[in-house]
Structure formats: structure tokens, C-alpha cells
Amino acid sequence: MRRSSWVIVILSAVLAGIYESGFIGSAPPIFVYIRPVVPICVLFLLLDKRSAAYAMAVISGFIIDLMSATSAGFVTGRWLLALLIVDLLASRVTTNRSLYASMALVVVARLLDRILWQILSWFGTYVLNGVYYLEPWYRLLGVFVFDVIFTTLVFISITLFTKRFVISVNAYKGRYE
Amino acid sequence: MKRRNQTIILVFGALLTLAVLRVTNILIPFEDLIRSGLAPLGKTATSLGTSLSAVFNQDLPAKECNEALVDSESRLAGVSVDYVRLRALEEENEVLRKSLGYLQKQGYDAVMARVISRSAVPNKAVVMIDRGSKDGLEVGMAAIVNDGILVGKITKIQERTAIVTLFSDPDSKVAISKAGERKLIGLVEGRGNWASEATLIPQQESLEKNDVLVTSGTEEKIPPNLIVGLVNQVIGQPTDPFKKAAIEALVPLEYLEVVAVLRPQALRPN
Numbered sequence: 001m002r003r004s005s006w007v008i009v010i011l012s013a014v015l016a017g018i019y020e021s022g023f024i025g026s027a028p029p030i031f032v033y034i035r036p037v038v039p040i041c042v043l044f045l046l047l048d049k050r051s052a053a054y055a056m057a058v059i060s061g062f063i064i065d066l067m068s069a070t071s072a073g074f075v076t077g078r079w080l081l082a083l084l085i086v087d088l089l090a091s092r093v094t095t096n097r098s099l100y101a102s103m104a105l106v107v108v109a110r111l112l113d114r115i116l117w118q119i120l121s122w123f124g125t126y127v128l129n130g131v132y133y134l135e136p137w138y139r140l141l142g143v144f145v146f147d148v149i150f151t152t153l154v155f156i157s158i159t160l161f162t163k164r165f166v167i168s169v170n171a172y173k174g175r176y177e
Numbered sequence: 178m179k180r181r182n183q184t185i186i187l188v189f190g191a192l193l194t195l196a197v198l199r200v201t202n203i204l205i206p207f208e209d210l211i212r213s214g215l216a217p218l219g220k221t222a223t224s225l226g227t228s229l230s231a232v233f234n235q236d237l238p239a240k241e242c243n244e245a246l247v248d249s250e251s252r253l254a255g256v257s258v259d260y261v262r263l264r265a266l267e268e269e270n271e272v273l274r275k276s277l278g279y280l281q282k283q284g285y286d287a288v289m290a291r292v293i294s295r296s297a298v299p300n301k302a303v304v305m306i307d308r309g310s311k312d313g314l315e316v317g318m319a320a321i322v323n324d325g326i327l328v329g330k331i332t333k334i335q336e337r338t339a340i341v342t343l344f345s346d347p348d349s350k351v352a353i354s355k356a357g358e359r360k361l362i363g364l365v366e367g368r369g370n371w372a373s374e375a376t377l378i379p380q381q382e383s384l385e386k387n388d389v390l391v392t393s394g395t396e397e398k399i400p401p402n403l404i405v406g407l408v409n410q411v412i413g414q415p416t417d418p419f420k421k422a423a424i425e426a427l428v429p430l431e432y433l434e435v436v437a438v439l440r441p442q443a444l445r446p447n
Contacts, residue, residue: 021219022226024226027225058191066211067215070303074196081192084184139299
């Protein structure tokens with residue numbers, strides 16, 4: 001990636017982290033469902049920008065961990081691990097780059113994040129004697145809806161304006177590339 | 178394949194390093210520095226969210242607005258009578274103090290702090306402020322607004338930031354007494370969703386709607402007579418050992434942007 005692209009990724013990650021840690025808590029309730037970091041990271045993975053995806057997860061997660069008023073539950077670690085698993089799934093299970101595959105991967109990433117949060121919360125409460133707050137499952141449903149809409153819009157925009165997701169067939173090899 | 182293995186090793190390495198650094202608290206000074214660096218951005222985001230929230234919540238139906246207005250007017254009438262009476266008492270008190278040559282010293286000064294982040298967890302009423310132990314703040318100190326309305330207590334402190342648990346948080350407990358009576362009558366406990374309740378009030382204590390509840394002064398770092406709220410409704414049967422009361426906060430806790438932390442003057446940094 002070019003240096004200017006890195007600057008954009010880092011700035012967006014910082015702003016997204018501030019948005020998820022500072023803005024959501026004070027904004028009207030509808031904003032708790034609008035959480036763009038996870039879908040953006042997954043879309044980066046699908047666009048083959050692995051380093052950008054991991055960098056965004058680490059920077060945004062670290063800011064959320066630092067700036068959240070209540071214990072956020074090691075967001076950096078959760079997102080890194082969730083992204084790694086989604087990365088493996090993207091290369092071994094959902095090998096095509098379709099809209100449905102993107103949606104499925106975003107939903108899986110969000111689900112993994114919530115499961116890891118649950119595990120961390122148990123571990124934190126019973127082993128570290130800390131106080132960890134979990135997000136209720138009902139709220140996650142709204143987040144899923146936003147994730148799917150967001151992924152669809154970004155995916156369609158990418159296919160309309162670029163050739164990133166266009167499948168090419170190598171004339172010599174006679175198979176998809 | 179080789180690249181994928183590299184990524185896996187890198188991610189696990191980063192995870193392990195971060196976890197170890199956080200558990201051993203080695204990162205704390207570094208984290209505090211980043212936090213104070215990001216505070217202006219946090220302030221802007223929180224302030225923007227609060228303004229947006231205020232705009233969204235203005236769309237109350239006309240009927241609800243009218244009901245709220247009638248209720249507020251009746252309360253204002255009651256409070257005005259109290260105010261006139263208290264004002265007269267205050268003037269009398271001032272004259273007495275002066276005549277006794279008594280120098281009033283509260284022994285506290287206020288440290289102004291801005292809210293830089295607010296909890297997004299449902300029911301939790303917790304905010305992060307941009308002042309910390311470097312400014313002489315300590316766990317247990319009272320956070321107030323408008324020169325004497327209690328909003329919460331400091332529950333966690335870092336060098337440059339602190340966590341204030343508002344009194345409507347389910348984990349919050351504040352010792353209270355009735356205004357004008359320096360006698361502990363119970364506790365105000367948070368109930369989440371910006372609601373709170375006065376609990377453990379003995380049956381023999383008289384408590385009525387619109388009574389003003391204040392801090393009792395029995396907590397080490399919280400001075401007495403900081404206003405906590407108004408009694409909205411007294412709950413309980415005469416046969417119960419204790420009664421409860423629903424409390425109405427005098428300031429909208431969800432829109433706080435600036436608070437003052439009361440610091441004993443002895444702790445003021447030089």
C-alpha cells in the first residue's frame with residue numbers, strides 16, 4: 001500500500017475508534033447499532049488488503065479500550081482474533097468474492113467478536129475478579145442489520161466503480177484467477 | 178501458505194504481547210499519555226453526540242409537554258415558597274456568623290473537568306473526565322454541577338483521566354439526608370436508565386413529594402448539603418420496616434458535558 005493510503009487508514013481507524021468509544025455513548029440510541037469498524041476490516045480482507053484490515057482493527061480497538069468509560073473487554077485482542085479466523089474462512093471456505101460471502105463473513109466476524117467477549121467476561125469475572133459488562137444479545141441483532149446493509153452498500157459501490165471483485169478467466173490456464 | 182502462517186504467528190504474537198503488557202500494567206503511563214492526547218477528540222465526539230441527543234429528544238408530543246409543564250409549575254410554586262423561607266434563614270444565618278466573627282471555610286475547591294467519553298452499555302451511567310490524580314483528584318470525591326448539585330463520585334482514577342459513576346448507575350450508593358436536617362436517613366441507589374431511588378429510609382422518617390434530598394456528609398470525601406434530587410414518589414406500606422422513594426434528578430444526567438470535582442483544599446497540588 002502507498003504511504004498516502006496508510007495515512008488514510010490510520011486516520012480513519014482513529015476516528016472510528018473515537019466514534020465507537022466517545023460518540024455512541026452520548027448520541028441518540030439508534031447510533032449504538034451503527035458500528036462500522038468490523039465490516040470495514042472484513043471488506044479490507046476481501047479486497048486483499050490484509051495489513052490495512054489488521055492495522056485498522058488494532059488501532060481502533062486500542063482506542064476503544066483506552067477511551068471507553070466502562071471496561072470494553074480487550075477489544076484489540078477480540079478483533080484481532082476474530083479477523084484472523086475470518087481471514088482463514090475467507091481463504092478456505094468462502095473462496096469466491098460474492099455479496100453473500102461478504103455478508104456471511106461480516107456476520108461471522110461480529111458473532112465471533114461477541115463469543116470472544118462472552119469468554120473474556122467469564123474469565124475476567126471469575127479469574128481476574130474484575131467487572132466486565134456484556135452487550136445484550138438483542139442489541140446485537142440491530143448491529144447485524146446495520147452490518148449487512150453497510151456491507152451491501154459498500155460492496156455494490158465497489159463493484160460499480162472499480163473492478164476489484166470482477167472475476168477474470170485466464171485464457172491460457174482456462175480457470176478462474 | 179508461508180504468508181498465512183506468518184500472519185497467524187504475528188497476530189498471536191501481538192495478542193500475547195498486548196495481553197502481558199496490559200495485565201502487568203506496564204502500559205499504564207503510555208496509555209495515559211495517549212488518553213490525554215485523544216481527550217480533545219473525545220470531548221468533541223461526546224459533545225457532538227450530546228447535542229444530537231438533545232435535538233432528537235426535543236420531539237416530545239404536545240400532550241406530554243403540557244403535562245410536564247403543569248407538573249413543573251406546581252413544583253416551582255412549592256419550591257419558591259421553600260426558597261423564600263430558606264433565603265430568609267440564610268440571611269439570618271449570615272448575620273449571626275458575621276456577628277460571631279466566624280469565618281466560613283468550606284475546605285473544598287472545585288476542579289473543572291470535561292466529559293470525554295460516556296458508557297454505551299445499557300443501564301450504566303458512567304463517564305470519563307479529563308482530570309486525574311495529577312490534578313489532586315482521588316477515588317470517592319464528589320462530582321457536581323451548578324455549584325452544588327451532586328451528579329456522581331469518582332470510582333476509578335488514572336494520572337490524567339478519571340471515571341465518574343453517576344448516582345443513577347446501578348452500582349452507585351450515596352448517603353443522604355433531608356435538606357436542612359443533618360441526619361442520615363438512607364441511601365440513594367441508582368436504578369439504571371437515569372433513574373434512582375432513595376432506600377433504607379426508616380418508617381418513622383417523614384418524607385413527602387418534592388422534599389429535597391442532600392448528601393449527609395457521612396462519606397469521607399463528600400461534603401454535606403450537596404443537592405441529590407427531589408422526591409418524586411414515596412413507595413412502601415406502613416407495615417414495611419423501611420420505605421423507598423423515587424428520586425428525580427435536578428439536572429439531566431445524560432447531557433452532562435462539564436462537571437466540577439470537589440477537592441479538599443489540603444490536596445491541592447502546588
